[in-house]
Amino acid sequence: MRAERLLETCVYAGDLAAAEKFYVEVLGLQVYSRQPGRHVFFRCGEAMFLVFNAENTRKSRIEIGGQELPNHGCHGQGHVAFVSSEADLPEWKERLSELGIAIEAEVRWPAGGQSIYIRDPAGNSVELATPGLWGLAG
Amino acid sequence: MRAERLLETCVYAGDLAAAEKFYVEVLGLQVYSRQPGRHVFFRCGEAMFLVFNAENTRKSRIEIGGQELPNHGCHGQGHVAFVSSEADLPEWKERLSELGIAIEAEVRWPAGGQSIYIRDPAGNSVELATPGLWGLAG
Numbered sequence: 558m559r560a561e562r563l564l565e566t567c568v569y570a571g572d573l574a575a576a577e578k579f580y581v582e583v584l585g586l587q588v589y590s591r592q593p594g595r596h597v598f599f600r601c602g603e604a605m606f607l608v609f610n611a612e613n614t615r616k617s618r619i620e621i622g623g624q625e626l627p628n629h630g631c632h633g634q635g636h637v638a639f640v641s642s643e644a645d646l647p648e649w650k651e652r653l654s655e656l657g658i659a660i661e662a663e664v665r666w667p668a669g670g671q672s673i674y675i676r677d678p679a680g681n682s683v684e685l686a687t688p689g690l691w692g693l694a695g
Numbered sequence: 696m697r698a699e700r701l702l703e704t705c706v707y708a709g710d711l712a713a714a715e716k717f718y719v720e721v722l723g724l725q726v727y728s729r730q731p732g733r734h735v736f737f738r739c740g741e742a743m744f745l746v747f748n749a750e751n752t753r754k755s756r757i758e759i760g761g762q763e764l765p766n767h768g769c770h771g772q773g774h775v776a777f778v779s780s781e782a783d784l785p786e787w788k789e790r791l792s793e794l795g796i797a798i799e800a801e802v803r804w805p806a807g808g809q810s811i812y813i814r815d816p817a818g819n820s821v822e823l824a825t826p827g828l829w830g831l832a833g
Contacts, residue, residue, distance in 0.1 A: 558783070558790045559723030562740040564824055564831075565776035566704035569769070585697030589829070602700040604742075605829050611771060621802045627812045629820040631707070631769035633749060638703035645696070652696045664759045674765045682767040686702055691727070691743050693702075
């Protein structure tokens with residue numbers, strides 16, 4: 558048995574409204590669903606990007622069909638990366654500049670590929686990167 | 696501009712060797728690279744699954760071409776989900792049972808789809824789920 562694909566990626570944010578605004582306005586993600594105070598979920602291609610309020614998900618209990626969902630919740634600055642093509646990176650930089658989003662770092666990887674790093678409002682490190690950095694197809 | 700695909704998903708673990716053993720032996724992931732004490736990286740389909748030691752990545756500075764990589768690092772129990780087909784879920788359950796991995800919860804979602812939840816050695820909540828849960832194709 559082999560897990561062959563990621564389905565859900567998550568970060569945590571205390572201010573979900575600010576997170577939603579950022580991921581919609583800056584990264585262009587579409588909201589899939591939200592539960593104020595607990596989470597906002599986004600579809601991203603064939604996977605889901607989930608932002609949870611750790612204060613809520615560490616403690617609260619949700620039951621689905623009599624089954625309690627496992628709790629989870631992290632504090633600190635997490636990390637997530639989204640794909641950008643090589644061709645789109647300059648456009649991303651221009652867009653981030655227009656939106657007043659500081660680029661914290663810009664990396665050309667020795668083995669190929671490029672990344673730019675920004676922060677979401679919760680301080681999570683958000684990367685836009687070319688898949689070639691990992692030897693993956695664009 | 697729209698981020699159309701996730702490239703990197705990460706969780707944190709203080710004991711990277713235990714995390715590596717778990718993700719290789721239980722979930723069948725392939726190690727892409729490791730840096731003892733800092734990280735172990737896995738390829739998973741067209742994306743990367745990254746396990747970092749937050750003690751290291753919160754503080755340490757790595758430079759690539761004179762550019763410092765942004766720090767990050769979370770404490771607590773994170774969450775990640777991997778795809779399982781409906782057909783494979785019974786096999787996953789059998790395999791987890793053989794390996795002595797407790798299933799913490801098993802959910803049939805009201806709108807369709809199923810999930811099983813286990814914990815990695817660091818306590819992160821690891822889910823195997825059918826993409827139909829999100830209305831996504833398998």
